[in-house]
Amino acid sequence: MTRTPPSPLPPPLRDPAEQAPRVWAISDIHTDIKQNRTWLYALSKTAYLRDTLILAGDVCDRLEILRDTLAHVRSLFSAVCYVPGNHELWVRRRESPDSIAKFWQIRRLCQTLGIHTEPFKLSTMSGSGVWIVPLFSWYMQPEEGAGSLFVEKPGEDPTLSMWSDHHFTSWPPMVTAPTAAEFFLGLNEHHVNRAYDAPVISFSHFLPRTELIYSTPEERRGRVLTDPYPQFNFSRVAGCLGIDTQVRRLGAIIHIYGHQHRNRNRVIDGVRYISHCLGYPRERQHLSGDQFVQGPALIYDLSGVQGPAAHREVRSE
């Protein structure tokens, strides 16, 4: 039995005199799943109209649902900043010749819908502002290079036979980079090398650091977590260190990411890393009401107050 999350809570009321725009974030909304679409379409149609949403990938793999989802999200927010996740680059329906071709197809779709996939500055009338910088990415497997987030796991299946990307992605010969991870990081170089005249919030779909894979005792909150897939070593496909190198070169104050369906909110060496994911209905089966993701997480408020963000795990391990 799966559970539909409760209707999203509206964001907290604000003093009408204080109308500075805010930045919200969410990832892994997987709207090819009906319960997740129900959640999305229950979001407030008025509360976020001055605000910006960071949507950190894994919206869905079907292009027509992706188009509908992005168009709907765009109608709720003043601006939407987005990067594709791994699910978007699946080509199991042969709608694109390969995963790179589909990536460019999605970039063109975003352009037509007014979705930002390049750096975007959110400014106020008083002159304050924040830059939101997307970092395209893919994971680096341990066989591909030293930039992998790989950590050994006894008893694992190194062939990743149960990992859907191995069946549903298709990569053309890489001309400009030896791996998919390096190809996507290369696309960011232009934006990483330039100067920014306001604080930077960066975001990627994949994880930028190994320690973010693992929950802390505080995040577990006394729960004993079991491993439902002992043979699956997520660290093989989690992300790559090159993302964090770019985060640091940007001087980002906050980095948003997704992919693992685990919520985090940690400061590491001066950068706040936030993951705030909706995830799958089956992952919500054993959660109590207060553990559900009620809506996007408030991560930045241009009135100068950095908002709280969820720090709970979305699903049991």
Ligand SMILES: [Fe+2]
């Ligand atoms: Fe996901």
Ligand SMILES: [Fe+2]
């Ligand atoms: Fe993902």
